[in-house]
Amino acid sequence: MAIWNGLLFGMMLQLSVGPVCLAVLHRSITGRLRDALMMVLGVALVDAVYMVGAIGGLSLLFQIPWVKQMVLMVGALILTWFGIQTLRAIKGRGVHEEAPAPHAPTGRSSFWHGVLLTLANPLTVLFWAGVFGSLLASDTFVQSTELFLFATGCLLSTILFLGLVALLAAYLARFFRPGWLNVFHGLSGVFLIGFAIVLYAKSCLMSPYWPY
Numbered sequence: 001m002a003i004w005n006g007l008l009f010g011m012m013l014q015l016s017v018g019p020v021c022l023a024v025l026h027r028s029i030t031g032r033l034r035d036a037l038m039m040v041l042g043v044a045l046v047d048a049v050y051m052v053g054a055i056g057g058l059s060l061l062f063q064i065p066w067v068k069q070m071v072l073m074v075g076a077l078i079l080t081w082f083g084i085q086t087l088r089a090i091k092g093r094g095v096h097e098e099a100p101a102p103h104a105p106t107g108r109s110s111f112w113h114g115v116l117l118t119l120a121n122p123l124t125v126l127f128w129a130g131v132f133g134s135l136l137a138s139d140t141f142v143q144s145t146e147l148f149l150f151a152t153g154c155l156l157s158t159i160l161f162l163g164l165v166a167l168l169a170a171y172l173a174r175f176f177r178p179g180w181l182n183v184f185h186g187l188s189g190v191f192l193i194g195f196a197i198v199l200y201a202k203s204c205l206m207s208p209y210w211p212y
Contacts, residue, residue: 006153
């Protein structure tokens with residue numbers, strides 16, 4: 001039951017769409033399905049590392065206020081960079097052009113894009129640190145095997161949900177008009193930058209010098 005509980009818990013988490021889900025959707029629509037699936041594998045790899053770190057005591061580190069604040073600020077900067085790069089994809093593409101953009105992403109670059117984007121999203125590591133820190137403190141799982149199976153279920157939910165998002169986006173991309181891609185580039189870039197601004201605001205609120 002532990003792996004099933006982890007799968008259900010992870011699916012509930014996936015319902016809150018964030019920058020990683022949007023990036024997979026963006027890559028599947030503007031690129032190839034294989035590249036989007038490689039990005040999903042990169043996301044899952046980082047999630048697995050975060051879970052192992054959380055089980056190993058990473059949650060204690062994030063209880064230090066300045067560490068948490070630094071993670072939020074660095075994540076905001078990296079997500080801003082990703083947003084700007086996404087907006088730059090609009091340049092040089094006419095509304096009626098159907099040819100793919102130059103320097104199209106490969107499977108390997110998509111994999112590392114997923115890795116870097118997940119690393120840049122501090123809410124992911126903070127969330128997993130909080131979840132597994134709470135589970136360890138409450139002795140919810142008596143045996144370490146049950147905790148491992150729960151983490152496996154959470155990881156499978158990431159692969160399953162984002163994989164379905166990639167498949168659905170690849171299907172819907174067939175009905176996209178060429179000009180819609182520019183609109184989608186713009187919306188994706190604005191969302192990433194907006195998410196970065198929210199993270200920066202959170203980090204400022206944690207500062208002792210912030211006027212309350």
